[in-house]
Amino acid sequence: MFDLLAQTGLNALYAASYISLVAVGLVLIFGVMGVVNFAHGELFMAGAYVVVALYAGGGAPFLLAVAAGLGFVGLLGLLMEFALFRPLRDNPLGGLVASIGFLMILQATAVMGFGVRMEHIPPVTQEVIAFSEKVRLPMSRLYVIVAAVVLLGALWYFLKRTRFGWALRASAQDAEAAALQGISIGQTARIAMFIGAGLAGVAGALTAPLVSVNPHMGHSVIVTAFIVIIVGGVGSLEGAVVASVAYAFVHTLVTTFWDGVIADIVGLSLMLVVLIVKPTGLFGTADRA
Numbered sequence: 001m002f003d004l005l006a007q008t009g010l011n012a013l014y015a016a017s018y019i020s021l022v023a024v025g026l027v028l029i030f031g032v033m034g035v036v037n038f039a040h041g042e043l044f045m046a047g048a049y050v051v052v053a054l055y056a057g058g059g060a061p062f063l064l065a066v067a068a069g070l071g072f073v074g075l076l077g078l079l080m081e082f083a084l085f086r087p088l089r090d091n092p093l094g095g096l097v098a099s100i101g102f103l104m105i106l107q108a109t110a111v112m113g114f115g116v117r118m119e120h121i122p123p124v125t126q127e128v129i130a131f132s133e134k135v136r137l138p139m140s141r142l143y144v145i146v147a148a149v150v151l152l153g154a155l156w157y158f159l160k161r162t163r164f165g166w167a168l169r170a171s172a173q174d175a176e177a178a179a180l181q182g183i184s185i186g187q188t189a190r191i192a193m194f195i196g197a198g199l200a201g202v203a204g205a206l207t208a209p210l211v212s213v214n215p216h217m218g219h220s221v222i223v224t225a226f227i228v229i230i231v232g233g234v235g236s237l238e239g240a241v242v243a244s245v246a247y248a249f250v251h252t253l254v255t256t257f258w259d260g261v262i263a264d265i266v267g268l269s270l271m272l273v274v275l276i277v278k279p280t281g282l283f284g285t286a287d288r289a
Contacts, residue, residue, distance in 0.1 A: 003132060003133075003134040003135050004134070004256070006131065006132075006135045007134065007135050007136070008252055008253055008256045009249070010135070010136075010137050010141075011252050011256075012245075012248045012249040012251075012252035012253070013145055013245075013248070014141040014144055014145055015248040015251070015252055016244045016245040016247075016248035016249070017144050017145045017147075017148035017149075018144055018148065018203040018206060018207050019221075019224055019225065019228060019244040019247065019248055020148060020152065020228075020240065020241045020244035020245070021148055021151060021152070021199045021200070021202065021203035022040065022041075022044055022199065022200050022203050022221055022222075022224075022225045023224075023225045023228040023229055023232070023240040023241075023243070023244050024152065024155065024196075024199060024237055024240050024241060025040065025043075025195065025196035025197065025198070025199035025200045025203075026040045026196065026200070026225050026226075026229060026240075027229055027232075027234075027235060027236065027237055027240045028168075028192050028195060028196040028199075028237065029077075029192055029193060029196035029197075030229075030234070030235065031172035031192070031235045031237075032168055032171050032172050032188055032189060032191075032192035033081075033085055033089075033095075033189050033192060033193070034092055034175075035085050035088075035092055035095040035096065035099070036092070036095075036096050036099070037080070037099045037196075038096060038099040038100045038103055038222065039080070039099045039100070039102045039103040039106060040099075040196075040197075040200050040218075040222055040225065041103070041200075041217075041218025041219060041220075041221045041222030041223075041225070042102075042103045042106040042107060042218040043073050043076060043077065043106075043197050043200040043201055043204070043218075044200045044201070044203055044204035044217070044218050044221045044222075045106065045107075045110060045204055045213075045215065045216075045217050045218040045221075046069075046072070046073050046076060046106060046110070046201060046204065047069035047070070047072075047073045047200065047201030047202060047203065047204030047205040047208075048069075048204035048205060048207065048208040048211075048213045048217065049110055049113070049114060049119075049204075049208075049213060050065060050068050050069035050072050050073070050201070050205055051065045051066065051069055051121065051204075051205045051208040051209070051213075052114065052119050052121060052208060052213055054068055055121065055208075055209075056119070056121045056122060062124045062209075065205065066147075066202060066205040066206055068205075069201045069202055069204065069205030070198045070201050070202040070205065071198070072201065073197050073198055073200060073201025073202075073204075074194040074195070074197050074198035074201065075194075076197055076201075077193040077194050077196060077197025077198065078190060078193060078194055078197075080099070080102060080193065080197070081189055081190055081193040084098040084099065084102060085098070085099075085189070085193070086186070086189070089189075103218075107215045107216065107218075110215035111215050114215070116214070116215060117214070118212040118213065118214045119212070119213040119214065120212060120213075121208050121209040121213065122209065123138075123140055123209050123210075124139075124140045124143065124209050125138075125139045125140055127139040129142065140209055140210060141210065143206065144206045144207060144210070147202070147206055148203075148206075151199065151202065152241065155195070155199075155237075158195075159237075164188075164191060167183045167184075167187075167188050167191075168188050168191060168192055170183055171183060171185060171188040171189075171192075172235070204217075224247070224267075227247060227267055227268065227270075227271045228240055228243045228244050228247050229243070229281075230271050230274070230275065230281055231243040231246070231247065231270065231271050231274045231281055231282060232244075232281050232282055232283055232284070233280055233281030233282055233283040233284025234280075234281060234284055235284065236281065236282075236283035236284055238283055239281055239282050239283030239284060242282065242283065243281075243282060246270075247267055247270065250263075250266060250267065250270060251263045251264075251266070251267050254266045
């Protein structure tokens with residue numbers, strides 16, 4: 001039983017790593033721009049397809065393909081900010097609908113470029129860390145965990161210790177007051193969109209060798225991200241990370257002892273319980289931060 005629980009914990013840690021990258025990126029975009037980006041799951045998918053094209057199809061080094069996924073999807077985020085969210089800055093509902101349209105465009109582009117079949121990418125490495133005979137952690141999963149810790153740590157440093165980070169936090173707290181202090185709302189929106197989209201892209205790129213890549217893989221990811229954000233507290237980056245870990249452990253544990261459908265139901269039930277007990281989420285406040 002101990003070995004089973006330990007293996008489940010390692011699996012959950014891997015899941016929490018990429019979920020937290022996606023959720024934190026979505027929270028950052030919402031916090032600064034005030035728009036719900038429904039295409040965020042497809043940005044995750046786009047990052048995975050960059051690895052399919054460069055690593056599996058082009059023979060590029062895996063880390064180079066991951067970096068390209070981050071940069072390419074970050075640029076997609078800038079395109080969305082310029083073409084969709086900037087013209088609709090005063091219309092959050094319009095921005096939400098526009099993101100749904102962009103979601104469909106990305107899916108159609110993936111289908112035209114790669115087809116509807118599932119892509120199975122060769123693993124980065126076959127090495128496994130064996131803690132015991134039954135408790136093992138593939139190195140490819142460890143890469144995801146380490147990358148998530150490094151990227152989230154870098155984001156924390158950026159937000160807490162740099163001028164641009166302070167500007168993003170000020171814009172998220174009160175955009176009008178930040179503008180009166182000389183902070184460019186347009187510039188902070190572009191930075192937030194690039195970083196938020198890039199985090200989703202790098203999450204998809206890192207997990208591409210571990211999952212079946214397909215044009216619809218973003219659906220489950222975006223649903224999970226929304227559950228995590230609601231549980232953690234809308235607008236709270238810390239809440240998104242903590243809720244990602246909690247959700248991943250609960251979901252993985254239930255999947256291990258029962259099945260994935262029941263795990264999905266338990267995850268949604270967890271969200272409902274949190275909303276009943278604390279409507280603002282674990283780390284949320286009454287006013288959007």
